[in-house]
Amino acid sequence: xKCRVFMERxxxxxxxxxxxxxxxxxxxxxxYALQNITFSVREGEILxxxxxxxxxxxxxxxxxxxxxxxxxGRIIAAPNLRTGILFQVNGYFDNLSVFENIDMFQSMYHNAxxxxxxxxxxxxxxxxxxxxxxxxxxxxxxxFLALSVLNRPDILILDEPTTGxxxxxxxxxxxxxxxxxxxxxxxxHYMDEVENLCDRVCFVDKGRLFAVDSPKKLIKLxxxxxxxxxxxxxxxxxxxxxxxxxxSRLDVDTYRIGTERVDDLIETLVGKYGGNVYNINSRKPxxxxxxxxxxxxxxxxx
Amino acid sequence: MKTLKIVxxxxxxxFRNKQAVIFSLMLPIVLLILMGTTDKAxxxxxxxxxxxxxxxxxxxxGISSQITGYxxxxxxxxxxxxxxxxxxxxxxxxxxxxxxxxxxxxxxTVVARLGYxxxxxxDARYFSLMIVEIVxxxxxLMSIGVIIxxxxxxxxxxxxxxxxxxxxxxxxGNTLFPSDGWPKIIRVAAKYLPMNNxxxxxxxxxxxxxxxxxxxxxxxxxxxxxxxxxxxxxxLLTGRNAVAxx
Numbered sequence: 059x060k061c062r063v064f065m066e067r068x069x070x071x072x073x074x075x076x077x078x079x080x081x082x083x084x085x086x087x088x089x090y091a092l093q094n095i096t097f098s099v100r101e102g103e104i105l106x107x108x109x110x111x112x113x114x115x116x117x118x119x120x121x122x123x124x125x126x127x128x129x130x131g132r133i134i135a136a137p138n139l140r141t142g143i144l145f146q147v148n149g150y151f152d153n154l155s156v157f158e159n160i161d162m163f164q165s166m167y168h169n170a171x172x173x174x175x176x177x178x179x180x181x182x183x184x185x186x187x188x189x190x191x192x193x194x195x196x197x198x199x200x201x202f203l204a205l206s207v208l209n210r211p212d213i214l215i216l217d218e219p220t221t222g223x224x225x226x227x228x229x230x231x232x233x234x235x236x237x238x239x240x241x242x243x244x245x246x247h248y249m250d251e252v253e254n255l256c257d258r259v260c261f262v263d264k265g266r267l268f269a270v271d272s273p274k275k276l277i278k279l280x281x282x283x284x285x286x287x288x289x290x291x292x293x294x295x296x297x298x299x300x301x302x303x304x305x306s307r308l309d310v311d312t313y314r315i316g317t318e319r320v321d322d323l324i325e326t327l328v329g330k331y332g333g334n335v336y337n338i339n340s341r342k343p344x345x346x347x348x349x350x351x352x353x354x355x356x357x358x359x360x
Numbered sequence: 361m362k363t364l365k366i367v368x369x370x371x372x373x374x375f376r377n378k379q380a381v382i383f384s385l386m387l388p389i390v391l392l393i394l395m396g397t398t399d400k401a402x403x404x405x406x407x408x409x410x411x412x413x414x415x416x417x418x419x420x421x422g423i424s425s426q427i428t429g430y431x432x433x434x435x436x437x438x439x440x441x442x443x444x445x446x447x448x449x450x451x452x453x454x455x456x457x458x459x460x461x462x463x464x465x466x467x468x469t470v471v472a473r474l475g476y477x478x479x480x481x482x483d484a485r486y487f488s489l490m491i492v493e494i495v496x497x498x499x500x501l502m503s504i505g506v507i508i509x510x511x512x513x514x515x516x517x518x519x520x521x522x523x524x525x526x527x528x529x530x531x532x533g534n535t536l537f538p539s540d541g542w543p544k545i546i547r548v549a550a551k552y553l554p555m556n557n558x559x560x561x562x563x564x565x566x567x568x569x570x571x572x573x574x575x576x577x578x579x580x581x582x583x584x585x586x587x588x589x590x591x592x593x594x595x596l597l598t599g600r601n602a603v604a605x606x
Contacts, residue, residue: 123441124441125437125440125441125603126603141441143441145434145438147433147434148434148438149430149433149434149435149436149437149438149439150433150435150438151369151370151373151435152373152433153373153374153376153377154369154372154373154376158369158372161365161369162365162366162369163438163442165362165365165366166366166439166442166443166444166449167442167443167444168443209442209443
């Protein structure tokens with residue numbers, strides 16, 4: 059990790075990076091982009107950072123990457139930690155092929171993989187002769203991932219790596235990410251992806267860190283057992299339900315109720331309001347629900 | 361070895377941009393042909409000016425747009441996280457441009473000499489100094505381009521500023537037209553401009569036979585100061601901009 063990062067040998071072996079009470083703003087007159095952030099990154103884990111646009115995710119990553127310095131607090135990295143980074147916008151030379159780009163960036167590192175080694179990890183054979191502009195979305199991310207791991211990183215920082223990719227390409231990329239390095243910090247808009255793939259997740263909103271834990275534990279923090287969604291055009295029914303339940307409006311005539319008693323609620327909806335209520339569905343709470351409850355904010359996927 | 365590899369790749373990347381290559385190599389030749397059609401005898405006189413225009417197009421407009429393009433497309437951000445310093449990369453980029461401009465220079469010289477039989481009355485005493493001044497001229501024009509690239513918000517702005525600076529240098533810098541008509545203060549200031557010193561060195565050495573040690577020292581000093589200060593400032597500004605645009 060470049061820049062002014064404190065290196066302490068007394069750090070726990072399991073922690074690769076420790077972020078301690080870090081605050082940051084882009085200018086003295088600006089609002090804080092990050093405030094009193096504290097968490098650690100453990101060796102071998104995939105740590106997700108989740109939040110809406112403007113929450114401070116990319117700023118947090120830029121501090122971890124060493125591109126900015128904290129205004130207060132400190133970031134402690136394990137000695138000789140090598141970091142690989144996949145940005146949201148990744149630079150490349152547009153008139154050079156994949157092979158030539160990799161060969162060129164490889165010359166900018168002291169101890170980088172050569173193309174053959176990289177090919178064995180990321181599988182670049184089918185795209186090595188193509189220009190980056192000729193690649194599909196998935197192929198392009200594979201190339202950017204190859205650039206990110208070129209320096210044999212101990213930790214990989216990925217800023218929304220799967221945004222804009224189709225489900226197959228997302229899956230392919232995640233399989234690769236798991237294969238290339240042990241420790242990963244990733245931001246993503248896809249909550250299902252974060253829930254299924256991350257060992258721990260940070261909930262960030264308005265520059266503050268609200269929670270860090272495993273997806274299961276975060277979901278358990280939710281006070282509801284499940285969610286019932288339904289459609290209803292009758293305003294009186296909604297008003298009547300509002301007296302006993304907390305209703306969220308999802309669409310013009312689609313509503314959601316979080317409840318401790320899913321079966322009882324469905325029975326009531328069907329039995330009492332059957333004629334006016336339709337499209338009834340129930341589901342268990344997910345990470346997006348936990349995010350909304352814990353931060354009080356809303357996260358839109360995709 | 362690694363430096364050479366990067367320089368070669370930068371050149372490769374540039375040469376594969378066919379439109380840019382054709383434009384930057386052909387424009388000075390077309391200009392030379394147009395001027396030669398009216399009076400072949402004048403080609404020798406115009407030749408240093410056309411070389412300066414070619415260098416100006418590459419140095420002031422090409423480099424500034426390229427630097428801003430690197431900033432916009434995240435190339436510098438990618439380089440920042442490698443073990444390579446942005447400053448060294450910009451210097452490598454400049455080395456590649458010096459090679460590109462050398463090709464321009466050779467091409468213009470060959471066309472002027474063979475196509476129009478331009479008469480060069482070369483002053484052998486100052487010829488090697490003139491070559492040094494030509495290289496310094498390339499670097500000093502590029503250094504202004506790097507500064508423009510470091511401050512411009514986007515490629516379009518960089519290109520506009522680069523073109524504006526070039527027009528000013530062309531008109532007040534004794535490049536193609538005499539600067540006698542300008543107010544004294546402008547004429548004095550223009551003496552220090554890189555394009556003026558570049559064309560002055562070439563004209564005095566190749567055509568007028570009036571080059572002197574004193575003149576050469578002045579030209580080299582102006583070009584060197586512009587190159588060193590410009591590159592240092594440009595690298596500083598670009599480095600800051602690269603982090604800020606993250």
